[in-house]
Every structure is written in C-alpha cells, then in structure tokens.
Amino acid sequence: LEQKEHGYSIEEQERKLKSFCEINDWSISDVFIDAGFSGAKRERPELQRMMKDIKRFDLVLVYKLDRLTRNVRDLLDLLEVFEQNNVAFRSATEVYDTSTAMGRLFVTLVGAMAEWERETIRERVMMGKRAAIKQGMILTPPPFYYDRVENTYVPNDYKKVVLWAYDEVLKGVSSKGIARKLNDSDIPPPNGKRWEDRTITRALRSPITRGHYTWGDVFIENSHEPIITEEM
Structure with missing residues (x-):
C-alpha cells in the first residue's frame, strides 16, 4: 500500500x-x-x-x-x-x-x-x-447451488441436487453414499472433478442453504431464498 x-x-x-x-x-x-x-x-x-x-x-x-x-x-x-x-x-x-x-x-x-x-x-x-453487509451488500461468492444476481443469492439448477441429497439423508444414506451416487450419475460436480462427501455435508449444514447470510461473526436472517427451510 x-x-x-x-x-x-x-x-x-x-x-x-x-x-x-x-x-x-x-x-x-x-x-x-x-x-x-x-x-x-x-x-x-x-x-x-x-x-x-x-x-x-x-x-x-x-x-x-x-x-x-x-x-x-x-x-x-x-x-x-x-x-x-x-x-x-x-x-x-x-x-x-x-x-x-x-x-x-x-x-x-x-x-x-x-x-x-x-x-x-x-x-x-x-x-x-x-x-456494508448489514446494509445488504454481499461480499463473498455464493456456494455452487446459488448464483449471485443483483446483490443477492438466487438458487440455480444445483438446487435439485441439494434437495435430492436432503431426501437421501432422511432415508439414512450417508454423505459418502450420496457422493458415490452422484459420481455414478451424469450430474457434473461443481468443481469439475468429483463429488466429495464434504461438499454434500457443507451444503446441507450451511445457514446459507436455509436462506441466511453469514460472514465472520455477522449473521443476517432471511437474506435470500432458502433451499432447505427451517421447518424442513
């Protein structure tokens, strides 16, 4: 500087x-x-x-x-x-x-x-x-199942994958099992390599998936459209 x-x-x-x-x-x-x-x-x-x-x-x-x-x-x-x-x-x-x-x-x-x-x-x-964040500014890139549109997160086609993974977990399938099924499918992984179990776990656990924005110690509720609702 x-x-x-x-x-x-x-x-x-x-x-x-x-x-x-x-x-x-x-x-x-x-x-x-x-x-x-x-x-x-x-x-x-x-x-x-x-x-x-x-x-x-x-x-x-x-x-x-x-x-x-x-x-x-x-x-x-x-x-x-x-x-x-x-x-x-x-x-x-x-x-x-x-x-x-x-x-x-x-x-x-x-x-x-x-x-x-x-x-x-x-x-x-x-x-x-x-x-800036508290005033609605988004400073971080979205996870793979969201796109950034006009300073907010909008679910993209990977939303279906997250919801499918959610249903698989309810059936008792592990994140490793989910990743294995995805790698055997024709659904391309977001990183272009392979589906990883930690990718699934992070997506299902993240507050962002439930429609809340987080950055450091800042937590903003209902900042964008959720994929997994709090009720779910």
Whole structure:
C-alpha cells in the first residue's frame, strides 16, 4: 500500500539503500527483498534466509523499520538475535541506535506504533465490511447451488441436487453414499472433478442453504431464498 501511494517502489528503496551504503563507505554483502510479502509476517523467505546467515554480517540496514517487521514481539526477537551475533541495526530513513538502552526502547516504541497502526487499519476494514453487509451488500461468492444476481443469492439448477441429497439423508444414506451416487450419475460436480462427501455435508449444514447470510461473526436472517427451510 505504501509503495503504491507514495511511490516507494522496491527498486527505489534498493537504490536509496545502496546509496546510503556508499555514503557511509559500507560494503554490501547481500540484498534481501521479500517482494509481495507483508512486513506483518515473519515467515518470509528472504527474512528467513537473512537470519540463517546472520553471522556473516556486521550490520542490517533497512529502508524503514516496518520493512523488517510490524510486530513488536518479532521485533524484540530479531533485535535480540542481532545483539547476540554482534550485528548492528540501522534504518536509512529513521534514526536508531540499538547499542544503547534508550535506543532499543525507541525502536521498540516505533515498532509498537507500526503494529498498532496495522491493527487499527485491519479493524477499520472489518468494521466497514460488517457495515456494508448489514446494509445488504454481499461480499463473498455464493456456494455452487446459488448464483449471485443483483446483490443477492438466487438458487440455480444445483438446487435439485441439494434437495435430492436432503431426501437421501432422511432415508439414512450417508454423505459418502450420496457422493458415490452422484459420481455414478451424469450430474457434473461443481468443481469439475468429483463429488466429495464434504461438499454434500457443507451444503446441507450451511445457514446459507436455509436462506441466511453469514460472514465472520455477522449473521443476517432471511437474506435470500432458502433451499432447505427451517421447518424442513
């Protein structure tokens, strides 16, 4: 997001970091770029590679602290590993000195702010989605037995399969047995491969099949036409 809004492309960040090294007369041992991975996640290929080879370096230089991590616990763990291996840590755009207690505290506080900002954005996005859903907006694709038409779910031809499966269950047939019968029939599976018993079970148990929309902890009753009614 920051790269998109402010033009901090990966190439530009790398160029500025190399220029920073040249100004300080530092030799570059390696460059680690986790393109497409969020700084909120520690399990990033290039970060893991760097930590594996951490003994080779004297200094870790980042463009910004949140390029390394946005999680305070991960930040403290990484700084501890750096310290244990006598590796300094610097940011090209922020002033940190991890050799002092005050410097380490400052880095931790900045990391905490980055994590707080990330969680705040996530909460706002979730709140926005919940509000949109409660106003009638559908955010998720429908199951295979519904089509999305003008922001609602409308049963399609697979409705007959769901109702037939419902009747089979009333007769005592298991979901595996139902899937087996469907695979022996000429009814194509929704995924183009094979009918699975979990597909049947999910369809029969889902509140969506009973006409209720669910998303996370949001539950909206009678949002669309049911296939299996509550009475059934």
